[in-house]
Amino acid sequence: MASTQQPSITLIGGGLVGALLAQQLARRGFPVEVYEKRADPRRAGFTGGRSINLALAERGLQALRTAGLADDVLTRAVMMRGRMVHTRDGRSGLQRYGVDDSEVIWSVSRGALNMLLLDAAEAAGVRFHFGQSLVAADFDARRVRLADEQGVERSIDAGVLIGADGAGSALRAAMHAYRPLGERIEPLGHAYKELEIPPAGQLPAGLLGDSGGHDQFAIEPHALHIWPRGGYMCIALPNTEGSFTVTLFLPAQGAHPSFATLPDAAAAETFFRDDFPDLLPLIPDFADDYGSHPVGTLSTLYLERWHIDGRALLIGDAAHAIVPFHGQGMNCGFEDTVALAALLAEAPQDVADAFAEFQRVRQPNANAIAAMALENYIEMRDSVADPHYLAKRELGVLLAERAPQHFMARYRMVTFTHLPYAYAYDRGRAQDQLLQQLLRGSTDPRSVDLDAATTALQATLPPLPSLRHG
Incomplete structure (x- = not known):
């Protein structure tokens, strides 16, 4: 009779994604050990690499709800209703992200959030080992070699390896040396x-x-x-x-x-x-x-392969690091943790299949948000004060009010719904083309016949999927 015992998980990286994934796996009965190269930030103080504030949006919030942590996190966050654009002549104006205060994003401290997630994971039974850097991995023997802060090395049995150790992932380097992953860094x-x-x-x-x-x-x-x-x-x-x-x-x-x-x-x-x-x-x-x-x-990281059969997998920035201009890096990584934990819980004895399905489902979405993050940099630094951009934005708002089942701004799809990133990317491109056709180069959205525009929208694009909030 086959054993139904959950396989042991060795997680490399105890940052945001690693800690949340560890908590979710432990709550599902998986034994989880986490090895983090930095010291415990709850004792040594937070000294993370990038410290850009994090923008928490609906996808990340939903992952935190799944983990029972959303309310605690929001008490440590500041609501942001939209972009306050400051022009060269000293004027400023708010461009809302959503329709009202039900559609906002939240500014959170990376360090404070990481410490909250570490506490939650430990409470779920996860064991953390800080000051432990991955030196090498033997994927055939399922062992890894670690070094402490003094450089003293040791070798341990690894079980199922998951790398949540960020854009500079040591596990990714070891996997790539063992079996090339098709890595491309732009x-x-x-x-x-x-x-x-x-x-x-x-x-x-x-x-x-x-x-x-x-x-x-x-x-x-x-x-x-x-x-x-x-x-x-x-x-x-x-x-x-x-x-x-x-x-x-x-x-x-x-x-x-x-x-x-x-x-x-x-x-x-x-x-x-x-x-x-x-x-x-x-x-x-x-x-x-x-x-x-x-x-x-x-930089943006692209990989053709995220896993080595059922022995090792990369998640979050270790698999698909993106630029920060859509505020979705953490949200995407948190969404990863929900998908992976569910797949492993459904088939704990078929880890290779779970890893393959995880990549199949998540990779197109990771590629889509990578593209949208690059586009959003241009939008933020150039377009937010451009008359053509502002005209398309205003016309989009008018169409969304008239035909909410057929039009939703791409930013809202990405930030306030659970629609797949890949869907939001493709739908956003189609909507943008329609807006350009309707404006015909004009910067005055009021020059557009809204009745005709609404008819054209409904004839051109199918209704949006019903899945939006929550």
Whole structure:
């Protein structure tokens, strides 16, 4: 008689996706051991690599609901209703993400969220081993070699290996050396650096912007702020204590402006004074921030294969790292964990089949959100102030009001529904083509005959699937 015991899982990586996956597997009866190269952030403090604020949307929230953690996370988050666009002449205006406050995204701290997920996983029975780096993997013997923070190595039995160790995955490197995965990394050519707007109480009163009546914050807290400048931009996301994490995105090399032409804080401050004059006064520690914070790189990872039969699998950024401009990297990774945990629970003795089905279902969606994230960078830095983009956006809102079963903006499909990313990508392209045809180059959506446009929409595109929220 075949054993029904759940196979033991060895997870490499205890970050956001690793901790959430570990919790979900443990709740389903799988023995889970997690090996994380960094120290335990609950004791050593959070020292993660990228610290860009995370935008939590419906897909990620649904995964957290599945894990019983959504309410706890939301108490540590700040609601963002839309993009607050800051133009060169000092004006600003809110572009809502959704139709009302039922469709918002949430700014969350990477470190605080990681620690909450670690606590939840441990409560479910997961065993964590911190300060343990993967050195090598023997996939035939099902063993891995680990090194501690002093470089002392040891070898352990691995069971089923899952890599949730991020874009620079050590398990992916080991898998690729054993059996090529068809890896392709496409650098964006742009990079980023983080700065900070402190809480309002730390700024002179005369410098404060419009905080919407929220005295704790220097500027409106319930928005993702964008200073689009065509080819580059700054963004700012709120933190619960009243500060904002500011991120400057620029070309890495090339003509001014690029990080290559801003080698020090003095050059960067001159650049900000010219291009972001309303933002610079809100960053009193600009010189220290710019001088001490590293320049981060941005790339997209594509793999042809995510697994080696039933022995090893990659998930989250380890399998499909994307650029951050749609705010969907974490949400996509969290969606991965729900799909994988369900597949393994359905057939715990058929791990190879579960891994193959996981890749079949998730890979087209990962590719789709990778493409949309790249497109969203152009939209954020260039299009949000472009009259043609704004006309299409306004016409789309009007059509969505008249025919909600046939039109939903792509951003809303991605951010506020569970429709597959691949569907949202294809449907969004079809809708965009229709909007362009209806406008015929005009920047005035009111020039469009809405009755005729609605008829054309319903004749051209089938109704949207019924699955939306929740």
